[in-house]
Amino acid sequence: MLETAHDDSAVLGSLLENPGCAIFLDFDGTLVDLAPTPDGVCLEKGVAEALALLAARHQGALAIISGRPVAQIDAMLAPLVLPVAGVHGVERRGADGQLHVAATPDVSPVLAQAQALAALHPGLLVERKRGAVALHYRLAPELEQLCVQQMTAAVQACPGVLLLHGKMVLEAKPAATNKGGAIAAFMTEAPFAGRRPVFAGDDTTDEAGFAFVEQAGGQGVKVGSGASAASLRLASPAALRAVLLAASSTPHKE
Template sequence: MTPPHDDSAIVATLLAQPDRAIFLDFDGTLVDLAATPDGVRLQPGVREALSRLAAHHDGALAIVSGRPVDQIDAMLAPLVLPVAGVHGVERRGFDGQLHVAPTPDISPVLARAQSLAVLHPGLLVEHKRGAVALHYRLAPELEQLCVREMTAAVQACPGVLLLHGKMVLEAKPAASDKGGAIAAFMREAPFAGRVPVFAGDDTTDEAGFATVQQAGGTGVKVGAGASVAERRLDSPDALRAVLLATPQPEPGVAYDDIV
């Protein structure tokens, strides 16, 4: 039986409506979380389902992730979609143009995170464009130490915000977030004039939920936890099931034909 908080049928209906603009987070949403960022795997059929969904919406489907754009491309290859990476610091539109937002100096945060990781081998540091992520999934007992150290480092860096995600702390530019990335997509073809839907799983996705709902669209929270999102899916498995059931585009039409 579908859990009472699982809106799979409603989400399937939303994704099938041809006037929607679809935005999807990646980790914890399209793919299950893993012990390390490079340990995630795209389940069979998901790439093809994304291609069908993009064709169904005339290309108005984008990935909005904390990962860099090139990592998303590598995960989805040979499929190439519009992508916002590093919480909106990087954004490639439908036209293929890459937009890069200005970023503050995060070298002090990077140095502090790397020093911490040297002392505690269970910690993993990711250095992205204008951002630093400190993962403690392999050392959950170090959470408070990581929070204390990263908070102090960020406080010494103007223009940098600390995000508390699922077993990760990420320092990123305060001026860039997923809500801003979605808003930028919505000003461009083929997203403009459509009703946005955004699915995500973490606190880093809340700005995106707020943005789409303020625009009359729908936020979809994947998994447990408090959220401003109006709709809920039980797990990434539930979202993948919805995607795998997406309608076929018109005969002879594929996403590659419209890009």
């Protein structure tokens, strides 16, 4: 497992300039810096334009792989529209524009528990998604143990639901879907099929994606600290944005 703090910006830049790669990018903590609340993130100037240029250079083989719903990613990137996997693969819009929605188990008991907990503690934020519930405790980190206990108990009573431990967030989601599966699905379709996958992410929720691309002969890129199955490392979202901006402005390789 990769743990050392080093920067593979040059290696990633070379990969992104290769016309044979397929680019997959997480959003929060990867393309954008984390914020106290999900609504507080900001996409820096020039990033959407860089993504558009890179997508064009790779014949459209660039997708966002996020825990956010597809509609939120579209709103953040507007007017740019890209292939997107949302809610860890529950929603997935291919390059052809078709939206695929996975079957989801009932998460209403988890939602009720999370809302009850948030009603008692104003620092907690509940986010309802298609087939998933996220409980954010970034504004109340001292409540982490309580949140873990309550959410774990709620998820154990819901068959087919898995609890993800992210950065100051706990997310109950369908066990049958993850970011690795979403990337795998993209890789069976044009224009991704036959290319070498490269996936950048920052959190434990991205590890399934790293595992898939590494096994498929591609490379995962861990943004930030922490052990990871990814073979490459970048220090921060700012480092990734710098690589994307540089790669998008480099003369195209045929």
